[in-house]
Amino acid sequence: MRLELRLAGEGGQGLITAGIILAEACAEYTDLNVVQTQSYGPESRGGASRADVIISSHEIDYPQVKKPDVLIVLAQEACDKYLPTVKDGGTVIIDTTYVKPVPEAQSQRVKVIEFPVSAKARELGREIVANIVALGLLVETTGIVPKDAVIAAILDRVPKGTEELNKQAFAAGVEAAKAL
Amino acid sequence: MIKNQARLLQGNEAVVEGAIAAGLKFFAGYPITPSTEIAEQCAAKLPAAGGTFIQMEDEIASMAAVCGASLAGAKSMTATSGPGFSLKQENLGFAVKGEIPCVVVNVQRVGPSTGMPTSPAQGDVMQARWGAHGDHEIVALCPSSVEEAFSLTVEAFNIAEEYRTPVILLMDEVIGHLREKVVLPSKEELVVKEREKPSVPQGEYKPFAMKQGNIPGVPPLAAYGEGYRFHVTGLTHGEDGFPTNNPAIAEKQLKRLNEKISSNKEALVKVEEFHLDDAEIVVFAYGATARSARKAVNDARAQGIKAGMLRPVTIWPFAEDALLKVKAKSPKAVIVAEMNLGQMVLPVKRVMGDSVPVVQVNKLAGQLIEPEEILSAVKEAI
Amino acid sequence: MALPVEKYLRVAKMPHIWCPGCGHGIVLQSIVRAIHELELDTEKTVIVSGIGCSARAPGYLNFDTLHTTHGRAIAFATGIKLAKPELNVIVITGDGDAAAIGGNHLIHAARRNLDLTVICFNNNIYGMTSGQYSPLTPQGSYATTSPYGMLENPFDLCNLVMGAGGTFAARSTTHHARQLTNIIKEAISHKGFAFVDALSQCPTYFGRRNKLRTPREMMKWFEDRAVPARNWDKMSPEEREGKFPVGVLTKTQAPELTEVYGQLIEQLQQRGGE
Structure with missing residues (x-):
């Protein structure tokens, strides 16, 4: 099993952090192998920012994501840029708060899941936890990383005092994926 | 939930973990993509490990400070990338000539010149070999995983200290920035080597002796402040470290300098x-x-x-x-x-x-x- | 005070390579005398140099010595001092070394207030390469690379160091050998970055192109132009023309880098131990 995930949005939406949390969950709380990479430099300042995570039960040789199995996008530019990279039959999760519906040519090629990720985060209190809502969606949709591992990894990383909010955000993402 | 033994580490971060595990006590550097995380991590972690970090005014000064600190007895390292590696070459050559143990990390990016600072390349392979002027041997190690970024950094220090030579850790941007699951060895599992100190009385110490030391051709190295009062120069020098223009002595010393690496290839070269x-x-x-x-x-x-x-x-x-x-x-x-x-x-x-x-x-x-x-x-x- | 020369000099390395009449031996003597009078521990004192005529001095000094690359002596010394703060670290540099190729290291070491003593053997010429102009060559002077007279403005290194935050800057000349010794003593004793501009004659490459053919003429030239620092402030710009102040020009106290860093290490290790 080798699963390639891509989390993309605008700089500041916290998707690189979300990617690192997911990778830390795999590395530190499961037997899964994992690598994480991200966009750097001009690419990561403004415009589309991207974190890639490869999760595998085997050794991971080639460490880069070419055609993600699953893409989650929180911004239109990121969607335009990365939707075509998703492999045929893959899944794309779009944040309908900021992303327009996927063009038909693409929606026939990939499975599309729509959810207002950022609006949900705002509803929980702070839009800054949209990345954690996204993580909940991604983890529930893919089903390969145990949720308690991800929660533990979230708690390792988030600032003191925000633990409950982040737990709620993650749960909201998980619930949304279950309902869809 | 209980954590396992593994950690998620970035390649650059693993270099710093490896260096500290190997006994790093001095880091001098200058910010340059894609190696900057190494300086940042050293700034954060080194003082708590009893070491010193300094951000120097430029790449040249960083390499110089590393040589100075090593001669004062501290295990020393600097990290850079392509353009910075070019700037370090003169003092890297000084470290070769003065037989000063140190580790130089080059996280390679696309060149020539400023090139593509955040993109990977392996364009410094020959610069690592021949970047410093004059005939010399060099040791360069090339990690292909985060785990190796750790273990080869330890190895780089071991070789540097045992062979009295600068060692280049020739990474690339992919490995430098890659985060990967790694299990770091425990302190007990780790092999850390120290430089050999002179065993002769102070007045008899020859810092560049022809035949001395555990490894053929590698003379023991005292530290400044230990009473040996020895001289180190980039000029071609005799066994006592003082400049010479005598062709016979120069030839002997230059041969020893090269052969201490070239005749130990079997021990040094890993594939x-x-x-x-x-x-x-x-x-x-x-x-x-x-x-x-x-x-x-x-x-x-x-x-x-x-x-x-x-x-x-x-x-x-x-x-x-x-x-x-x-x-x-x-x-x-x-x-x-x-x-x-x-x-x-x-x-x-x-x-x-x-x-x-x-x-x-x-x-x-x-x-x-x-x-x-x-x-x-x-x-x-x- | 009689100077036990063999304690401080590697007499076996003599004769030195400096030309007849060169002032560097006088500066060297002042350094040795200062070290002797201060009773510095010879085993805890490191002398570092760059490249040039001045850079050969450490080879004659019986201490831990390091002859580095051109301009970089202060950067090497920075590593030594930070790695082993208990050492006395003295840098011997030339004017080309310190003001041209190594200028950046000079101003940053001053800014950091690192406890180094930097003594510039300032002969305002590149002697080792046979007489090219340096950033300290006076305007109008002749050198092999200023055959029509020096067109550029020279640096005042003491002012440069003061501007960069150095806490000690002083100047003297080989003509004022006793003053030079005292200044070097004060510089070594100073906690923080200390800079000494030691004017030294180069009759061979500077003097002979500038109508100062003998060491005597050159030292007379120093004597005529040197003004005690206490008088300097009272002089008008016209009176200062062609002259320079000698003596201690600035001496202040500020936190020193190895002390500050040592405190950080202590704090972090205590925190880690808790």
């Missing part, structure tokens, strides 16, 4: 042999490119092609013996895959001669070579 036993096609790849090569070899094997990989872990001195073993088995071709226009291909061709065709797979626009590109070269060669 990884992957499916080489029956390989008809051998891929020669190092650093991040070896990750792609490994997948290409696995994919080729899945398709019934007998492919293998030779990965030089030590990139300098050159893995000549391992290549001669490959040549002895008369493979159909050796494919040299590298993120440059072909810097290692000539050394490989020199060993293979006319008997084994050598094929190049190159990429220089800032992207890791893909496994498919190597696989198609394998298929073409079979």
Whole structure:
């Protein structure tokens, strides 16, 4: 099993952090192998920012994501840029708060899941936890990383005092994926 | 939930973990992408480990400060990338000549000049070998995983201290920025070597003695402040460290300086042999490119092609013996895959001669070579 | 005070390479005398140099010594001092070394207030390469690379160091050998970055192109132009023309880098131990 995930949005939406949390969950709380990479430099300042995570039960040789199995996008530019990279039959999760519906040519090629990720985060209190809502969606949709591992990894990383909010955000993402 | 033994570490971060585990006590650096995380991590972690971090005014000063700190007895390191590596070369040569143990990390990016600062390349392979002026030997290690970024940093310090020489850790941006699951060895599992100290009385110490020390050609090194009152200069010097223009002494010293590395190749040169036993096609790849090569070899094997990989872990001195073993088995071709226009291909061709065709797979626009590109070269060669 | 020369000099390395009449021996003597009078521990004192005529001085000094690359002595010394703060680290540099190729290291070491003593053997010429102009060659002077007279403005290194935050800057000349010794003593004793501009004659490559053919003429030239620092402030710009102040020009106290860093290490290690 080798699963390639891509989390993309605008700089500041916290998707690189979300990617690192997911990778830390795999590395530190499961037997899964994992690598994480991200966009750097001009690419990561403004415009589309991207974190890639490869999760595998085997050794991971080639460490880069070419055609993600699953893409989650929180911004239109990121969607335009990365939707075509998703492999045929893959899944794309779009944040309908900021992303327009996927063009038909693409929606026939990939499975599309729509959810207002950022609006949900705002509803929980702070839009800054949209990345954690996204993580909940991604983890529930893919089903390969145990949720308690991800929660533990979230708690390792988030600032003191925000633990409950982040737990709620993650749960909201998980619930949304279950309902869809 | 209980954590396991593993951690998620970035390659650059693993270098710092490895360095501190090896006893790093001094780091001097200058910010440059994609190596900056190494300086940042040292700034954060070194003082708590009883060491000193300083951000110097430039790359040249960083290399100089590292030499000075090492002579004062501290295990020392600097980290940089392409343009900074160029700037360090003069003082790197000084470290070679003064036989000053130190580790120089170069996280390679696309050049020449400013190039593509956030994109990977392997364009400094020859600069690592010949960047400093004059005849000299150099040791350079090339990690292809985060785990190796740790273990080869420890190894780099061990070689530097044992052989009294600068050691280059020649990374690339892919490995420097890659986060990967790693299990770090415990303190007990780790082999950490220290430089050999002189055992002679103070007045008799010769810091550049011809025959002394545990390793042939490597004289013990005192630290400043220990009472030996010795002289170190970049001028060609005799056994006592003082300049000489005597051609006989100069020749002897320069030979010793080179031979302490070249005659210990067996101990210094490490390679990884992957499916080489029956390989008809051998891929020669190092650093991040070896990750792609490994997948290409696995994919080729899945398709019934007998492919293998030779990965030089030590990139300098050159893995000549391992290549001669490959040549002895008369493979159909050796494919040299590298993120440059072909810097290692000539050394490989020199060993293979006319008997084994050598094929190049190159990429220089800032992207890791893909496994498919190597696989198609394998298929073409079979 | 009689100077036990063999304690401080590597007499076996003599004769030195400096030309007849060169002032560097006088500066060297002042350094040795200062070290002797301060009773510095010779085993805890490191002398570092760059490249040039001045840079050969450490080879004659019986201490831990380091002859580095051109301009970089202060950067090497920074590593030594930070790695082993208990050492006395003295840098011997030339004017080309410190003001041209190594200018950046000079101003940053001053800014950091690192406890180094930097003594510039300032002969306002590149002697080792046979007489090219340096950033300290006076305007109008002749050198092999200023055959029509020096067109550029020279640096005042003491002002440069003061501007960069150095806490001690002083100047003297080989003509004022006793003052030079006292200044070097004060510089070594100073906690923080200390800079001494030691004017030294180069009759061979500077003097002979500038109508100062003998060491005597050159030292007279120093004597005529040197003004005690206490008088300097009272002089008008016209009176200062062609002259320079000698003596201690600035001496202030500020936190020193190795002390500050040592405190950080202590704090972090205590925190880690808790």
